[in-house]
Amino acid sequence: MSQSIERAIEVLVLLGEGPQTPAEVARRLDVHRSTALRIMEVLQGQRLLRKLADGRYGVGPGIVSLAHRAQDQFNLAQLAHPHLVALSELRDQTVHLAELQHDAIVYIDKIEPKRSIRLTSRIGQAACLHTASVAKCILASLPEDARQALFEHYVFEKHTPTSLLSYEALERELRTVRERGWATDDGEREDYVTSIGAPIRDVTGQVVAALSVIELKAIHDLGSMQQLMLEPLLETANAISRDLGWNS
Known part of the structure; x- marks a missing residue:
């Protein structure tokens, strides 16, 4: 049988x-x-x-x-949550999950570290489009016209010395994101934190979300984060994508 x-x-x-x-x-x-x-x-x-x-x-x-x-059984946040928890527990780090909602990229889940130091981001909050690694992952996958529409009235605010200050500068970085398959935030919104992000794909292969792992620079700088966390980050993103039906 x-x-x-x-x-x-x-x-x-x-x-x-x-x-x-x-x-x-x-x-x-x-x-x-x-x-x-x-x-x-x-x-x-x-x-x-x-x-x-x-x-x-x-x-x-x-x-x-x-x-x-069966579509209701494929809620992104519910499917991804156990994967996010496991990723966070590797080194007790903050993990974000975000998706594009209309004209904003919104955090839909967040895993807090067990340490007392917490970041100010929250579920339901819009990610900063020109700094957040999750935003860069999603933006890099969008058709050019859709991406440009998001920035029609956007202000490239200088939050820190490493913030990107123009659409052209962001486009150059997004080309790099597309080529290597992941993104970074090197203290571009808050100069004391760094993060790396990876895209999440649905059954068609389209990027529908992104996740990131975030750390205080005093603990790990960007280079150290990439060395320690890039592989598990990409593995987690691929596992969530497979749960959504993507066949890598």
């Missing part, structure tokens, strides 16, 4: 790539055509597959209905 279930899952995955005939499915799974056809007919009976006019089989309406009904 378990082998039949495995075969059925394999068939669904194959046909998710595009319609195929029973013979094509049989070759891909290395099974007899009659075995493939029997599985496909059972899945068709449950509306998980549909037979096309040319004899091929494709994904059926039951899959669409199931995916739609």
Whole structure:
């Protein structure tokens, strides 16, 4: 029975790539055509597959209905929270999760360290677009016109000596973010903290959020943070992305 279930899952995955005939499915799974056809007919009976006019089989309406009904189980903050807690506990650091909401990038979860020193950021607060590493991760993935619209009336305030002060300077940094796949905030909003951020992708591969790990510079500077935390940060971002359906 378990082998039949495995075969059925394999068939669904194959046909998710595009319609195929029973013979094509049989070759891909290395099974007899009659075995493939029997599985496909059972899945068709449950509306998980549909037979096309040319004899091929494709994904059926039951899959669409199931995916739609299951959407509520894929709340980003709920899925990501255990991953954020585990990342924070590695070195007792603050961890942020943020997503684009209309014209702002908003923190939707935050894990506080156990130490008494806490940062002023809070859930529901908008991240600073030209300084926060989570903001840079999300901005770097946006189409240029959508990114420009966010900055139409934006003021590049100088918070610290390392703050970026123009859209052109930010664009140069975002090119770097796209090339290497992660972002930094080297004391650009608060000169006593540093952070590194990584993008989170959905099932289509689109960046839908970002997470960051933040530390006091007195404990770890940017170079030390990258050495200690970049690998676990990227692993955490990829794990959350996989939970959202992304196949890296």
